[in-house]
Amino acid sequence: MNETDKPASLNFIEEIIEEHLKTGKNDGRVHTRFPPEPNGYLHIGHAKSICLNFGLAKKYNGLCNLRFDDTNPSTEDIEYVDSIKEDIHWLGFDWAGREYYASDYFQQLYDWAEKLIMIGKAYVCDLAAEEISEQRGTPTRPGKESPYRNRPVEENLDLFRRMKAGEFPDGSKVLRAKIDMASPNMHMRDPILYRIIHEHHHRTGDNWCIYPMYDYAHGQSDSIERITHSICTLEFEVHRPLYNWFLDTIDIYHPQQIEFARLNLSYTIMSKRKLLELVEGKYVSGWDDPRLPTLSGLRRRGYTPEAIRFFAEKVGVAKRDNVIDVALLEFSIREDLNKRAPRTMVALNPLKVVITNYPEGKTEEMEAVVNPEDPSSGTRKVPFSRELFIEREDFMEDPPKQFFRLFPGNEVRLKYAYIIKCDKVIRDTGTAEVTEVHCTYDPESRSGMSGSNRKVKSTLHWISARHCIPVEVRLFDRLFIKENPDEVEEGKDFKSNLNPDSLKVITGCADPAMDEVKPPDKFQFERLGYFSVDPDTTAEKPVFNRVVSLKDSYGKVKN
């Protein structure tokens, strides 16, 4: 990179931060946080947020906390906090012990609630949930004030303390802020601060039966942690006045909330609710199904943290709604794996080739490059013999003019081995399916020999029939057939756009060296794509997931 180049442009959040740095706001501190709710698994959209928050902290020599927004015991679970921590670490970020929970602040939050009551800014409301929602009005029609709105401070305090003491059943009372039922912003119409939930919390156990709402907990948690920039997604933009109101009214340190547009990816869904529906409805094998955009799914699929971080950077940060082309994600992983994945040859759909003029029983060890992109990777040995398997797709008896591969009378090179010529096609007498192709080889054309310098249109991958081992290969395609899975006809939902062919399981013929692979080893199957060893692998049977295919310009002319 040329240092005289223009400085890389900043995204709008970095501009805000640099402005703050310039004016000395926050004493030059930059402190962010990633605040997941432990009620689901992280997905690629969260990865964008994680990279943003931890990335900003790193860039500006600041800190980024991990904070679980665990204010609703009825949907949250320890299983999720564990998976979330694992995913963030896997992605390559660390919070250095600053692992916090909104529930750590329940007492402080409670004390501030009493303060709000005492200064006349909060009251206990006995209305039923339906009544509250009814009286809230609509975005275009103002709400009505609760009959309990003007309860005396002493009564509010007493009632709130008794709520906390567990004297009242779920749903019977809530604590509300006293703001403005006529506000054009729905969130300012006396929002609920506390509700009664008699449920066991994964961290605080049974200490509490009243729990703070998101709006009441989030900003104050930011404040307690001295967060400088509280970065969240666009849907919280309308909440910002309320975020500010709490901080100003309670009168504590005031972080700045900044909203950005969440990530959307074509041909997939990002909604936690829908992801959960696919998992629970067994449309996929679990949260880590390799077709899912969850981090655990992508990891199992074979995506690397490097590729995801690269992707997150390429995607950018702005405020307008966006749909990123999955092709960019695929580009990201190819870019990474091309440089580091060892090559191997596998026939996914094998077709037998007999080299009729090659001595029976003879075996040669061919020398192959491990990775041509990495000179330090060295070479490997590949056994060659009279009977081989090639890819069925690489042979056509009656090919179109654009087809350069094997066909009767044509010569192709077997990578790292010999040039062969197709002489004869053997068919099954019943089905007429091609079962074998007979070829002859040119003994002078072995790689490295002078006879190998001949120009041949095509080079094929192959595997020795006698030496190869069977491997299970899982071929994934996009989970949805539509770019926007939510685009459905009346009465149907996103599941009607599920791709019935998103998973194909086949048995391929692989290099014998593949018998000692272990997850998460990654390879390039030459000419096919990148494959990652699945945890289902056993000593008897390696299992590979196709991460992504190689770019295929012939596939395009074919269609």
Place this chain on the structure above:
RNA sequence: UGUCCGAUGGUGUAACUGGCAACACGUCUGACUCUGGAUCAGAAGAGUCCAGGUUCGAGUCCUGGUCGGACAACCA
């Protein structure tokens, strides 16, 4: 009928904050190649939602529209 936000090639993001629209992905050529990959070279593709205005000059500023999104869980 409200409030808030947004609008730049097919997609995403830029434009030193008023100076003749750039980068990436994708697409298409060509070169090279023992991966129809990679690499290299190049091309097409937007005149910046619309209409006015300010200005020598506007994607950037002003006014008025249009379109899109968010907001009416005791979810986050």
